[in-house]
Amino acid sequence: MAICVVGHSNPDTDSVTSAIALATLLNAQGQEAKACMQSAVDNLNPESTMVLERFGLTAPEEVTDVAGQDVALVDFSDIGQGPANLADANVVTIVDHHKIGDVTTNNPILFRAEPVGCTGTVLNKMFKEAGVAIPKDIAGGMLAAILSDTVNFKSPTCTEDDKVAVSELKVVAGVDDTEALFMDMLKAKSSVDGVPAKDLLFRDYKDFDMKGNKVGVGQLELATIDQVAAIRDDLVKAMEEVKADGRHSVLLMLTDVVKEGTDLVVLSDDTALIEGAFSGKLEGGSMWIDGMMSRKKQTVPNLQNAFGC
Amino acid sequence: MAICVVGHSNPDTDSVTSAIALATLLNAQGQEAKACMQSAVDNLNPESTMVLERFGLTAPEEVTDVAGQDVALVDFSDIGQGPANLADANVVTIVDHHKIGDVTTNNPILFRAEPVGCTGTVLNKMFKEAGVAIPKDIAGGMLAAILSDTVNFKSPTCTEDDKVAVSELKVVAGVDDTEALFMDMLKAKSSVDGVPAKDLLFRDYKDFDMKGNKVGVGQLELATIDQVAAIRDDLVKAMEEVKADGRHSVLLMLTDVVKEGTDLVVLSDDTALIEGAFSGKLEGGSMWIDGMMSRKKQTVPNLQNAFGC
Numbered sequence: 228m229a230i231c232v233v234g235h236s237n238p239d240t241d242s243v244t245s246a247i248a249l250a251t252l253l254n255a256q257g258q259e260a261k262a263c264m265q266s267a268v269d270n271l272n273p274e275s276t277m278v279l280e281r282f283g284l285t286a287p288e289e290v291t292d293v294a295g296q297d298v299a300l301v302d303f304s305d306i307g308q309g310p311a312n313l314a315d316a317n318v319v320t321i322v323d324h325h326k327i328g329d330v331t332t333n334n335p336i337l338f339r340a341e342p343v344g345c346t347g348t349v350l351n352k353m354f355k356e357a358g359v360a361i362p363k364d365i366a367g368g369m370l371a372a373i374l375s376d377t378v379n380f381k382s383p384t385c386t387e388d389d390k391v392a393v394s395e396l397k398v399v400a401g402v403d404d405t406e407a408l409f410m411d412m413l414k415a416k417s418s419v420d421g422v423p424a425k426d427l428l429f430r431d432y433k434d435f436d437m438k439g440n441k442v443g444v445g446q447l448e449l450a451t452i453d454q455v456a457a458i459r460d461d462l463v464k465a466m467e468e469v470k471a472d473g474r475h476s477v478l479l480m481l482t483d484v485v486k487e488g489t490d491l492v493v494l495s496d497d498t499a500l501i502e503g504a505f506s507g508k509l510e511g512g513s514m515w516i517d518g519m520m521s522r523k524k525q526t527v528p529n530l531q532n533a534f535g536c
Numbered sequence: 537m538a539i540c541v542v543g544h545s546n547p548d549t550d551s552v553t554s555a556i557a558l559a560t561l562l563n564a565q566g567q568e569a570k571a572c573m574q575s576a577v578d579n580l581n582p583e584s585t586m587v588l589e590r591f592g593l594t595a596p597e598e599v600t601d602v603a604g605q606d607v608a609l610v611d612f613s614d615i616g617q618g619p620a621n622l623a624d625a626n627v628v629t630i631v632d633h634h635k636i637g638d639v640t641t642n643n644p645i646l647f648r649a650e651p652v653g654c655t656g657t658v659l660n661k662m663f664k665e666a667g668v669a670i671p672k673d674i675a676g677g678m679l680a681a682i683l684s685d686t687v688n689f690k691s692p693t694c695t696e697d698d699k700v701a702v703s704e705l706k707v708v709a710g711v712d713d714t715e716a717l718f719m720d721m722l723k724a725k726s727s728v729d730g731v732p733a734k735d736l737l738f739r740d741y742k743d744f745d746m747k748g749n750k751v752g753v754g755q756l757e758l759a760t761i762d763q764v765a766a767i768r769d770d771l772v773k774a775m776e777e778v779k780a781d782g783r784h785s786v787l788l789m790l791t792d793v794v795k796e797g798t799d800l801v802v803l804s805d806d807t808a809l810i811e812g813a814f815s816g817k818l819e820g821g822s823m824w825i826d827g828m829m830s831r832k833k834q835t836v837p838n839l840q841n842a843f844g845c
Contacts, residue, residue, distance in 0.1 A: 321636070326643050327627075332636040335693075338649040356665065384644075523644070531642060 244368030553677030
């Protein structure tokens with residue numbers, strides 16, 4: 228039975244391309260593996276769809292339940308972010324760049340997490356260390372993932388290792404201009420034309436448990452906040468619906484990638500707590516936070532501190 | 537505040553030398569770190585004491601409580617195997633070769649676990665990847681740890697990576713004859729002269745829950761079973777005392793490292809169950825099981841199957 232290599236729910240470009248890359252590496256090392264994702268091809272976010280097309284990569288197959296299967300996790304190690312019945316699967320490998328989650332195993336396995344900007348950066352090292360050449364198309368996908376996760380090196384999560392990986396992968400992938408690739412991805416990603424507000428909210432959305440309070444945080448990376456001006460009320464309505472489903476707070480980060488800051492839209496049972504978390508003041512339901520680019524490194528840690536986690 | 541680099545409770549040679557090695561690597565990478573261990577120097581097991589002396593290594597300082605400290609874990613990732621208040625410490629790095637435990641973090645960290653025979657093998661790779669030369673004395677300690685954990689390559693946990701690491705480390709450490717080093721370690725480890733029977737039983741002892749039954753399994757690795765011939769009755773008496781404290785079974789593995797097998801001494805409420813677990817027949821309270829070397833990979837899984845875990 229082939230190992231199911233899968234990233235987190237609501238897959239992003241790193242989750243998708245890392246599943247492809249690790250499946251390829253495992254196959255090269257004699258372990259039968261297939262790339263999977265927690266999404267139907269048609270529901271994949273526009274950036275990832277564009278990246279797969281650009282580099283001629285086949286989309287991973289959808290997986291929803293992994294009971295009894297051998298699985299390898301990429302880009303997460305929290306049971307809650309995995310497919311159904313992950314706790315009843317046999318986790319054989321984990322490659323990640325996030326905080327250490329609650330997946331445990333009964334046997335020794337390879338668990339490789341590094342505090343870098345992207346799982347693709349870790350995988351690039353693993354290919355090198357294993358002496359396995361990265362196929363050109365997969366190098367392109369990994370390159371795109373690093374540019375996406377590090378917001379073209381501007382995110383505070385970006386490290387020197389990520390820059391080294393990009394410099395190596397661009398050669399293998401035959402990409403001369405990574406700036407142009409990033410802008411093409413940004414345009415695909417930030418396109419809101421004709422997309423329902425709720426789909427935009429869920430484009431990159433995660434729920435967190437904060438001392439027993441359910442807190443949802445979505446992020447839309449935009450070339451300019453003006454892109455969502457016309458649909459702002461619809462976005463708030465979508466947030467209200469999500470909040471009504473038992474959540475203490477729902478936050479939406481409208482991140483201006485060029486200006487390098489976030490307009491943070493907040494719905495909360497305790498707005499003062501959220502304002503305190505970011506030393507800001509809500510006006511008309513949102514506040515501009517200069518320099519806020521990363522949900523993982525900035526928004527979530529501040530919220531955890533405010534909630535006393 | 538220096539990072540406290542610490543291995544599991546009841547430290548073995550890998551736990552001790554890996555703490556020294558990782559602290560050295562972190563220091564070389566600009567992070568202030570100190571090697572620690574969950575034992576007073578005087579209580580350290582005889583093999584580890586001999587290894588520290590042989591290579592002129594300073595024993596790590598004892599640590600019992602890590603509340604509020606920055607800590608790096610070597611050779612374990614279970615909160616229960618750490619110092620007191622590990623859950624209130626800030627775990628910054630984990631390097632291991634065991635099953636993935638229940639330590640979680642709030643931030644991305646380096647978590648490097650590999651299914652190899654020894655943490656020293658993983659650390660050897662990390663030094664190489666970081667381009668940091670391993671000091672001669674520390675290479676000796678790491679070499680000894682791999683020989684110990686893999687029982688001189690004979691344990692089923694031993695991998696090709698462990699053999700490669702030994703071949704590299706012996707050059708750095710200036711050790712020509714690893715067989716002789718292993719035999720010296722074995723003699724130190726298996727020395728029973730003047731040691732009370734109960735201390736021998738607890739030299740490497742663990743309790744397990746088997747479907748609600750408490751089962752204790754100790755292991756003594758010996759150069760020859762003859763070493764304990766004169767104190768065999770005392771060992772059984774010590775086992776009887778331990779069993780009387782609410783245990784279903786107490787097993788003592790008298791492992792002959794040269795003959796590669798174990799004389800399994802059994803006290804049990806259900807001897808037929810234990811016999812069935814190993815397809816053996818007790819004679820005079822024990823049975824010889826050819827090839828049995830590893831409690832983790834052989835004895836415990838067979839018991840778990842027999843108890844229906």
